[in-house]
Amino acid sequence: MSAEHGRLRVLAGGKSADxxxxxxQVGFVLRKANQRHLAIFASRISDLTPPQFAALAKLHEVGxxxxxxxGQLVAMxxxxxxxxxxxxxxxxxxxxxxxGRDRRRLVVSLSDEGRNLIETLLPDALEVSEETxxxxxxxxxxxxxxxxxxxxxx
Numbered sequence: 001m002s003a004e005h006g007r008l009r010v011l012a013g014g015k016s017a018d019x020x021x022x023x024x025q026v027g028f029v030l031r032k033a034n035q036r037h038l039a040i041f042a043s044r045i046s047d048l049t050p051p052q053f054a055a056l057a058k059l060h061e062v063g064x065x066x067x068x069x070x071g072q073l074v075a076m077x078x079x080x081x082x083x084x085x086x087x088x089x090x091x092x093x094x095x096x097x098x099x100g101r102d103r104r105r106l107v108v109s110l111s112d113e114g115r116n117l118i119e120t121l122l123p124d125a126l127e128v129s130e131e132t133x134x135x136x137x138x139x140x141x142x143x144x145x146x147x148x149x150x151x152x153x154x
Contacts, residue, residue, distance in 0.1 A: 033132075036132065037128070037132045038050065040128050040131050040132055041053075041128050044124045044125075044127060044128050044131075045121055045124055045125065045128065047117075048117075048121070049084075051074070051076060051080065051084045052084055052087065052088055053118075053121065053125065054074040054076075055070060055074055055076075055081070055084050055085065055088060055094075055108075056088065056093060056094075056110065056114055056117065056118040056121075057118060057122070057125065058070060058073050058074050059094065059108060059109065059110045059114070059118075060110060060115065060118045060119070060122075063109070064107050064108065064109035065107065065108060066099060066105050066106065066107055066108070067081060067082065067085055067096075067105070067106045067107075067108050068081075068105070070085070070108055085108055088114065091113075092111055092113050092114075093110070093111055093113055093114035093117060094108050094109065094110060094111055094114050095108070095109050095110070095111050096108055097109070
């Protein structure tokens with residue numbers, strides 16, 4: 001073993017690199033939890049991707065809004081939300097119209113078909129959340145969601 005490999009590297013907090021256990025790392029655990037959630041989502045809501053569902057659900061919640069604002073509301077960058085909206089429009093689930101005062105901006109709203117679809121899927125989405133959180137007690141769920149929101153806000 002070389003001298004370099006024989007030395008312990010010290011990480012932040014005074015822990016050695018030898019103490020690193022992937023299964024205890026936040027990114028790894030979050031990814032595994034997200035994979036579980038996505039599998040549950042796909043088993044209940046198979047005709048939309050999670051980003052498409054998020055866009056429709058937010059439009060149902062807030063009503064017509066600009067494409068850029070919708071992207072911000074669902075935490076997607078401009079390129080991603082544009083692709084999501086394009087796919088939803090191709091399925092006639094949303095309507096795009098020029099903004100009244102600024103013709104360069106697009107306003108996105110639910111079509112009648114999109115409104116019917118999201119209203120049908122919202123109960124399923126609640127069940128997805130319930131199933132995802134099922135291993136937790138109600139108190140743990142509240143704490144988990146509060147802490148996760150805090151992490152998300154940074």
